Amino acid sequence: MRARGLWLPPLTLVLALLLASLPWPRALAVWDPLWVPLVLVYWILMLPERVGIVTAWVTGLVDDVVHLTPLGEHAAVLAVVAYVVERWSLQIRLAPLPQQMAILYLLFTADRLLELWLAGSPVFAPGVFLPPLVTVLLWPFTRSVLARLARRARLRF
C-alpha cells in the first residue's frame, strides 16, 4: 500500500503558521491560541511514524523565522513537546477526551513556559496560562476537523 495524502500535515502546519502570524487585535492577543503546537500534536498523535521530533524541530525553526525570534528557540521547545507526545503517543491517543485535554493543557503550558524561559521574559503572566487554555478548548474541534480532512484526503502512510 502506498502512502498518500501526506501533503496534508505540512499544509495544515503552514496554515497553523499563518494563523500564528495573524495579527490579532490587542485585546485578544493574550488569548492567542498556540496554533502550531496544536496542529503538530495532532499529527504526531495520528502519524507517529511520519511526524515526529524532527518535523517539530523544523516547524519550530520556521516559526522562529516567522516570529523573528532567535533561530532554534521555538524549534527546541517544539522538539521537547514533540518528544513527550511521541513518547507517550499511544497512551495519549487512547485516553478519553477530558484526560487528553488535561494532558495537552499541561503540555501546552510547558511549551509556553519553556518558550518564555528561553526568551528570558517573566514567566508568570496571563500570557502563560490563557493561551494553553484556549488551545486546549480548541482541541476537540481541531481534532474533528483534521480527522475529517485526513479522511477526505484519504491520508494513508
Added chain:
Amino acid sequence: MPRLATRGAGLFHRRPYQGTRLVLCLLASLALLGAARWARWRADLSDVETALSTPLPRLWHGVEGGTARWFDAWRSRRRLVARVRALERETLRLRARLETERALGLEDRRLRRILGLRRRLGVRAVAVPILRLPRDPYPPRMLLARGRAAGLATGMPVLDLRGLVGVVTTVRARSALVHLVVTRHTLVPVEDLRSRLLTFVEGTGRLHRLSLPFVPNGSDIRRGDLLVTSGVGGVYPPGYPVAVVTRVEPEPAYAFARVEARPLATPFRDRVVVVLLRAPRRKTEVAKRPAAGGAGTPPSVPPRKETPP
C-alpha cells in the same frame, strides 16, 4: 485510521531513537542559537531571516490593509455619497436663501435709505407699501396700502428714494390715492439747485417727462441741473429732488423757454414710498434762507430774474 507496522522511514523516524532525535534537535537548536549569538555571520543570518520572515507578516498586513482599505473605501464611498447629497441639498437651500437674501438686501438698502431720508427730512414720515399702480398710466395714480388708520391725510407729500412722487389726494380707512407729479397739469414749485432759480415743474402726463413752463428765455438753467422742491406754497417740503433738466431751448418768439426735465422718482419701480405725515403748512422755508435768486417770491408768480431777458 489503520496503523501499520513501523516501517523504516528514515533515520529520524524510528521510534527507538526518540531520545537521540530529541538530543540532536536540541543540540541543533543550541548550535543555531550559539551561532546566532557568536558567529560573525550573525548579521547575514538575521538578513536571511528577515528576508524569509517578511513575506508572511507582509501578507497578513496586506490582507488586513486591503480589507481595511476596502471597508474603508466602501464606508467612505457611502459617506461621500451621503455627503454629496447633503451638500447638494444644502447648496440648493443656500442658493434659494441667497436669492432671498439678495432681495432682502436690496429691500434693506432701500429701507435704510428711506430711514435716512426720514432723518434727513426731520419730519415724521411713514414708509408705506405701494398697493397697486393702475395699468392705465393716464392719469397715473398710485394706491397705497395705508390709509387714515396709519395717519395719512390729503395733501401729504409722497416721496421715494430718488425723488418726489406726488401728493396724497384721497384717503380711505386703509388705503390712499396718490396724485403723481407726472400727472398732466400738476404743478410743483421747484428750485434749481445750482442757480437757485425758482420755478415750477408741470406734469405732462408722460411718465418720464416734466416740463418747466415758466422759465423765461435766458434764465440760468442748464441741462443736467437738479431741480429740488423749493418749499414755496407749503405743500412740499424744501430740498427734495424732483427732476433733472434734460432740455433747454430758448424760444425767442415767446417769453418762456422750452425746458424739459426727467423726473427722478421711479414710482413704477418702487415697492415702498414715504409719506410725510405732517406737511409743513404755510411755512415757507424759502423766506428764511439767504437770498438767492427770487427768494420770497410768491409761488403763483414766475420767478423774477436779476437779469431781464
